[in-house]
Amino acid sequence: MPQQERPPLVDDDTLDELEREWFGRVHGRVLEIGAGEGENFGALALDVVWTGLEPDAERRAELAIRAREWGHEQPPLAASAERIPVPDGAFDAVIASYVFCTVPDPAAALAELRRVLVPGGRLVVAEHVGAPQGTAKRAVQRIATPCSVRWCHGCHLDRDTERAIANAGFLAEEVRRVRARSFPLGALPILLYEGVSPA
Secondary structure (H helix, E strand, O other): OOOOOOOOEEOHHHHHHHHHHHHOOOOOEEEEEOOOOOOOHHHOOOOOEEEEEOOOHHHHHHHHHHHHHOOOOOOOEOOOOOOOOOOOOOEEEEEEEOOOOOOOOHHHHHHHHHHHEEEEEEEEEEEEOOOOOOOHHHHHHHHHHHHHHHHOOOOOOOOOHHHHHHHOOOEEEEEEEEEEEEOOOEEEEEEEEEEEOOO
């Protein structure tokens, strides 16, 4: 069996550019889950009508301020990705930036994203993910994950987010994989995903 080719190693600036290009693809009514303190506002197109979801109260307060500075008047939602308090089909796109590693129930969250998206709505994700099964890196991630869950806001280093997205029924349109340096674990796999919710 041929050895799987390793994704390219990129520096922080290159990864930032890739993420900006990825999130710049969405238009219309956009939900950002786990929006943090608004790090992605500069990447969004001018026609985006943004709604943010952030369960952490301190981050949500900062997010509300930054959202207004960027011209987004909708207050961020105080909710988790597993229970989004909006009607079905409320959004044209959902973006998620390094969120699925911390979501307690990714399957429930992805089912909610399908519910709140219009048929054919877009899901755009940037996420660090588990290394391929059977690799030394995956073993290290598995060993380190209990510590990262406890000390890094619930972060699971070994999640297979691409598989979870596929299992939720999303259809991939473009997938890109890179690696980025991370202390102390070395280069971590990064998934850049764009797909659609089936009609």
